Amino acid sequence: MILFADTLKIVQMLFKNRKDAAQMIIPYLDRYKNKNSVVLAVPRGGVPVAYPIAKAYGWPLDLLMTKKIGHPSHSEFAIGAVNIEDYIIDDRSDVPQSYINDEVQKIRTSLKEKYMHFTEGRKAVDIENKTIIIIDDGVATGNTVLSAIKMLREKNPEKIVVAIPLAPLETAERIRLQVDDLICLYTPEPFIGVGQHYADFTQVNDQEVMELLRNANHFYESEKK
Numbered sequence: 415m416i417l418f419a420d421t422l423k424i425v426q427m428l429f430k431n432r433k434d435a436a437q438m439i440i441p442y443l444d445r446y447k448n449k450n451s452v453v454l455a456v457p458r459g460g461v462p463v464a465y466p467i468a469k470a471y472g473w474p475l476d477l478l479m480t481k482k483i484g485h486p487s488h489s490e491f492a493i494g495a496v497n498i499e500d501y502i503i504d505d506r507s508d509v510p511q512s513y514i515n516d517e518v519q520k521i522r523t524s525l526k527e528k529y530m531h532f533t534e535g536r537k538a539v540d541i542e543n544k545t546i547i548i549i550d551d552g553v554a555t556g557n558t559v560l561s562a563i564k565m566l567r568e569k570n571p572e573k574i575v576v577a578i579p580l581a582p583l584e585t586a587e588r589i590r591l592q593v594d595d596l597i598c599l600y601t602p603e604p605f606i607g608v609g610q611h612y613a614d615f616t617q618v619n620d621q622e623v624m625e626l627l628r629n630a631n632h633f634y635e636s637e638k639k
Contacts, residue, residue: 427580427600431614432462432551435579435599439463439549440470442597443577447471449545450572454478456550456559457532458618459608463579464549465626472637475630476539477532478548479525480562483517485509495561496521498529498538502564532623536631541566545573551615552608553578556585563592580611 429435453475455464461477468475482492483501486509494503494514501518503509529538546566553559563574573594581589581598582605590596602611609615 427602427611429579429612431612431616432459432618433466435551435612436463436466438599439577439579439597440467443467443471443547443575446545446547446575450543451545451547452476452539452541453547453549454541456480456548457528458620458623459552460550461623461626462618463551465630467547467549467577468630469633472634473547474539474634475627477529477627478562479529480558480565481521481525482558482561483514483521486513492557492561495558495565496525497562497565498522498525500565500568502561531620533627534624536627542570543572545575546571548574548576550578552611553581553585553589554605554608556581556589559589560592563589580608581605 429438451471451473453464453468453473454477455461455475456478461475464475467473478497480495480497483494483496483503485491485493493509494501496518501522503514548559548562550559559576563576566574575595575597576589576593577597578599580600580602583601583603586596586598586601589598600611
């Protein structure tokens with residue numbers, strides 16, 4: 415489901431902050447409230463959006479740790495992506511396998527270190543046979559999210575849902591074709607950047623990520639008792 419701007423009768427949407435964006439997304443996830451769901455936030459900006467959502471429905475909150483592999487001659491051009499346990503690569507005969515192996519090892523080591531830092535050593539949430547709700551504060555090209563979706567499919571989730579405040583229309587359409595459900599509140603055209611549609615788009619620091627994850631974990635555990 416894509417909620418186009420004209421459907422919402424919005425001329426120009428401006429989120430107050432990431433928490434405000436979360437509150438606007440929450441009602442559209444109501445269909446999954448009784449599902450066995452897990453929220454995966456893209457760090458760092460996705461975590462303040464994901465936290466109110468996870469808390470509203472009593473879902474566990476974890477991180478989606480994925481990073482692109484850049485082309486050896488142009489690092490901003492993605493040729494694949496890596497997560498903590500797997501990687502995906504485009505079929506490119508011009509990229510040596512040795513380069514790919516080195517990049518995968520380097521990126522994976524970095525992702526593992528960051529994950530352990532953010533989660534303070536907590537065990538990753540099991541996603542098999544669960545509905546995964548992927549949250550970010552907005553998406554531009556969507557390449558990293560799309561690569562992550564392909565790798566998540568290998569974990570045998572029941573469904574994959576992406577819920578985001580905004581994305582370019584073309585990106586939203588690309589994501590929609592790869593997931594079971596897409597909630598995208600706003601598809602501004604022309605698309606300048608995610609931060610242009612927030613009154614407060616302050617950079618999220620490590621401490622805030624850690625605190626929100628810690629609070630979400632405590633809330634989820636208390637709800638289970």
